[in-house]
Structures are given as C-alpha cells and as structure tokens.
Amino acid sequence: MAADTFLVELGVEELPPGAIDNLSDAFAAGVRRGLEEADITHGEVKAYASPRRLAVQVKDLADKQPDREVERRGPALAAAFKDGQPTKAAEGFARSCGVTVDQLIHLETNKGTWLGYREQQQGEATTALLPSIVEKAIAALPVPKNMRWGASRVEFSRPAHWLVMLYGERVVEAAALGLQAGRTTRGHRFHAPEPLPLSHADDYLAALESAWVLVDRDARRERIREQVLAEAEVQEAQAVIDEALLVEVSGLVEWPVALTGGFDERFLEVPAECLISSMKANQKYFHLLDDAGRLKPRFITVSNIDSPSPELVIQGNEKVIRPRLADAAFFYETDRQRPLAERIAGLSSVVFQQKLGTLADKAHRNAAVSAFIAGRIDGDVAHARRAAELAKCDLVTEMVLEFPELQGIMGRYYATHDGEDAEVARALEEQYLPRFAGDAIPQTRTGQALALADRLDTLTGIFGIGQRPSGTKDPFALRRAAIGVLNILIQGELDLDLRELLELAAAQHQELPYADGLVDEVLAYMLDRFRAWAQDEGIGAEVYLAVRSRPVTKPLDFARRLQAVKVFSSREEAAALAAANKRVSNILSKQSDAVTAKVDDGLLQEDAEKALAEALDTCRDKVAPLFAAARYGDALDVLAGLREPVDRFFDDVMVMAEDEAVKRNRLALLASLQALFLEIADIAELQH
Structure with a gap:
C-alpha cells in the first residue's frame, strides 16, 4: 500500500x-x-x-x-429452508448479496445457526x-x-x-x-x-x-522570543515576556520583526503596573526592566513587516503609545484627588449580583467576617474591618474602569497615598491572591482575613441563590474561590474550622432562598475540591478518599492527614492493615446491633486475641498525645506496628464464636482496632 x-x-x-x-x-x-x-x-x-x-x-x-472481510447475516437456518428447499427469505438474501443460495455459508452463533455471506470488500x-x-x-x-x-x-x-x-x-x-x-x-x-x-x-x-510566512506556530513564537531577548540585550535591559502576550502577538504576525521604541521618562511617575497594562493591553508591547527591576522608558514591538525604514515604524509606534500613557497618567492623577474612603458611598450604586445586593452590601458582609477571622489568627481586627470597607473602592476609579486587571493593585497605591495603614493598603491587593494555581497567598494577616472573607461570602451567596456550578459552567469562578480558600488556610497554616466560617458568612446574608442545608452543601463542595488539591500535591485518589470519609472540617488538619496517609500508604505494612480494616468494616457492617469498642479482658480466650488487645492498649496510650498534637504521621508509624498481631488474630481466632458473649467481645476488639485508625482516616480505602 x-x-x-x-x-x-x-x-x-x-x-x-x-x-x-x-x-x-x-x-x-x-x-x-x-x-x-x-x-x-x-x-x-x-x-x-x-x-x-x-x-x-x-x-x-x-x-x-485496507481491504476487509465483510460478513452479512441472513435468516435463521430454520427459516431459510423448508422440506430441503430454500425459502423466499433465503433466496432474497442471496440476491441481495449477488450470489446464489448454494454460495451462502452457515454462521454458528450462541443463538443458533444462520445463513450468511462473507466477501472481501475493497478499500476506498x-x-x-x-x-x-x-x-x-x-x-x-x-x-x-x-x-x-x-x-x-x-x-x-x-x-x-x-x-x-x-x-x-x-x-x-x-x-x-x-x-x-x-x-x-x-x-x-x-x-x-x-x-x-x-x-x-x-x-x-x-x-x-x-514567501515571508512562518506558518509553524511554535517556530514563530520562538523567533519572537529570540528577537525580543536580543533587542533587550542591546538595550542592556531585561525583557519581560508574558506567555499569554507572546501567544497573542504570534497570532498577529506572519513574519515577526522586533523593534525597540521609547517613551518620555516623565511617565515613570505613574505606577509601573499602569504603564505595563497600557502597553500590553492596547499595543501588545513587551516592556523592559533595568538591573534593579525598575521599568525602563523603552518597549519592544513586533512588526509584521521587514521595513527598509525601521525607524519610521518605531516612530509610528512611539506616536501611538504616547497618548495611551498620557491617559494612564491622567487617570492616576484624577483618581488620587479623591481618597478611597470617599468612594465607599459610590459602591451602593454598583450591583454585585442582583439577588445579593451591591458592592456596598458585600463590603459590609466582608467586614464582619474579616474581623472575626483576624481575631482568630492573631491579626488586627480594626485593620481587617477597614480593609474590607475599602476593598472594592478601586473598582469605581478611572484607572480600574479602563484596566480591570489592575483591581487591588490600584487600591494599594491609592490607599498608601491616602495615608492608610501599610498592612491595610497591602491587603487591598492581597485580597485577590491566589489568582491561579501556583500563585502566592496573602502574606499579611489582614490580607488573609480579607481574602478568605471575600471568597466565603461569594460561595455562600451564590450557592444560597441556587447558582451552584454545573458541568463546565462556573460563571462566578466558585471552583477557583474554593481552592483559593483551601490554599490560604493550608499554606498560611491557619487552623480554622471551615464549617464555622461558612456559618458566619451565610449569616451575613439577609435572605437566601436556598438557606436550608446551605452550609452543609458548600462545605461538601469545598472539601470535594481537595481531590484536585491532592492531585496537584501528587497524592492518589485512594488517599483522598480515605481522609474524605472522616468528618474533618479544618482544611489544615485535612491536609496534614492527607500527607500522613500518603507516606503511610507506601509502607510495607499498609496493604495488610488496609485489607484488615476492610475486613473489619465488612464484619461490623453486617451486625444487626451496634457494636461498642469496649473490650472485656475477662472474655479473651485465645492467645492471639489477648496479644491484639494488649497491642491495642499499648498503641492507644502512645497515639493519644500524637492525635492531640495532629502528628498523624508519627501516629501511623505507631499503628503500623499492629500488623503482626492483627494478622495473627485473623489467622488464629474465629470471630463469630458460638458463645454470644465471646463473639460480642471479639467484635468489640475489632471495633477498637478500627476506631484507632479512624482517628486519622479510613485506611480500608487504600485497598485497591
């Protein structure tokens, strides 16, 4: 072929x-x-x-x-012949195949024998x-x-x-x-x-x-990257190549030619983020930094032509960027003429969500939750409340209306200019962290309190009006909000109870049509996001399920359990103990009456059950302080020592003894074993 x-x-x-x-x-x-x-x-x-x-x-x-053999099935053999002669059904099938009845074959199936026909079909x-x-x-x-x-x-x-x-x-x-x-x-x-x-x-x-076309997307992007870096080297500067911008610029040109232009140094008085946003969003320029990381009054543009007069192309780009930067400077100066605090009243005219009120309503709710969280994490309650009051004010500034991606950043600049506390100003930017997977979390306690409160308010509010995400639809980015909360609590090592926080956040809403069961629903949704978090941490689904089966509502505690069970699952003893716990679970689930974990030593008869009871008592004393200190890895190391007495118990002891009291005592022994592991996770889930 x-x-x-x-x-x-x-x-x-x-x-x-x-x-x-x-x-x-x-x-x-x-x-x-x-x-x-x-x-x-x-x-x-x-x-x-x-x-x-x-x-x-x-x-x-x-x-x-390729040529292929095609098999067609006709009538059942019983219907194909009568008194040794082909029926009309058999003759009709043969005609449809272009052959006579005697050229047909018999096809044996589990449902009987049929007339059939095989032919080689030529590939098209x-x-x-x-x-x-x-x-x-x-x-x-x-x-x-x-x-x-x-x-x-x-x-x-x-x-x-x-x-x-x-x-x-x-x-x-x-x-x-x-x-x-x-x-x-x-x-x-x-x-x-x-x-x-x-x-x-x-x-x-x-x-x-x-013919002056680089049609390979990857090759075109790499040529742009190389050219931009080369131009930056000539300028003794560092080019900042945003990958999203690189993709966009690559989609604008067929034959890239990088050129360097400049702008008036007076524009550097404007925050660098404003200038960079203007250059990227409006002109698709790459910006340059000096050795100290400061913005240089230079930019790199990528032309779609190799001009014989590149200086004219550069002049044209400089002419275009000048009014853009002048606009940014004008917005900055205009915005600073009014303190952020004066814009709080204006938030009442901006709708957050039709059923959840305005940005002013959201700021009021966030203030209460932020203050509560700050008090729990050794933060400044007054700072948290003030940051929440100012958090959304930059959304109604000229700069952010023009460049929405500067939300929070401009809040920090304007709050600093107004003389607000440094941590309050920083929190206005940190409220949006983390913005994506792998992004940093807020570093200040005020920023952490505000970032948590804002996301919890959105989650309880949107769920409370029946707008839970479904499939790929998540218009309010609730998945990202939930994962953001988890990351802040875990990376910030904040030992907060998610249920308590959700109850507080839900209570701030005046009226929610789906308030019944709201906290349980949002809590389950957020804890389910741990599956994605665990995957990012290299933790298997079976480990996640083992921890998820327990009523753990503190994300930091949840994460510690995940890490501990992950390490434990790689131990030699893990498979045997997981199988034993699975067996215990099956035995106990079949009992009609509840089984207590209280063991009567006087009813222990076999050496193996006595050894297991003694081992459990010893382990229980050792792990109690470890559980209290959330040292789950150390606790599982201790519990791993139960493998030998557990294996021996199942080899030598008949659990379902004829004597009812002995049987109930042995069941209690198994319940006691299960209870110890369930203090951390249901390791039965580790069994594949």
Missing part, C-alpha cells in the same frame, strides 16, 4: 489572535478523527496556523483504506474520502462568532479566500466554504502577495518561508 503526504490549507482574512490556537488544534483533531473513523493509516498529524491561514499536514497517509481510495473528512472538520471548528461575506450564504469566522488540498503532487478534488480546492496558496500580504503554487504537499513549510 502506497503512502504520501496530505496537506489542507484554508486561507482567510485575519483571524482573531486569541482564537487561532483553538481553531488550529481543532482542525487537526477533526482531520485525525476523520481518518481514524475511515480506518486510513497515517503518520504524524501536524497543525499549522498564522493570522491568514489554518493548515493540517498528514505524513505517510495511505492511498486507500483516500482521495475520494478526503473531501468529506475535511468538510466535516471545518464544519466542527469552534468558531467564536460566524460571519457572512459578499452575496454568499457561507458562514465562517472570517471571509475565506483560498483552499489548498494536495495528496503528494495531486490536487484533491474537493470544495469547502464555497471554494474549490487547488494547489495555490498565498505568501505574506505585503512582502509576497503573488499567488504561490505548491508542487508537493511536502513543500509547504519551505515554500511559505520563502
């Missing part, structure tokens, strides 16, 4: 830069899925993309489907199947928003202008989005606007690069 390279390229007007990666990956996935469904063997499937094209290249694509040519595969792949693309162009009824993200489909040297006869497939692509819009015919599908990358 022969094989060759397949190429499909859809040429369009400039795609939204943020959508290019998803569209490109989805296109490749759709083509791959179509080939696999058609059972066509192939090699690497590679996605390519630039602002003006989506392409997929498939290496070593077989020229046809790949070029005949590709048009449908590509058409389906294009139709399934996750286009953010469709549009029409000209008089056509065709819809796509952007107007489509050309379609290339090559199998080796041959053009695949196909059509999509109103375009006929050919071998002609286009190069760079300005540097190589002439049509560019491709001789072979393998020529794609080289041909486009010769």
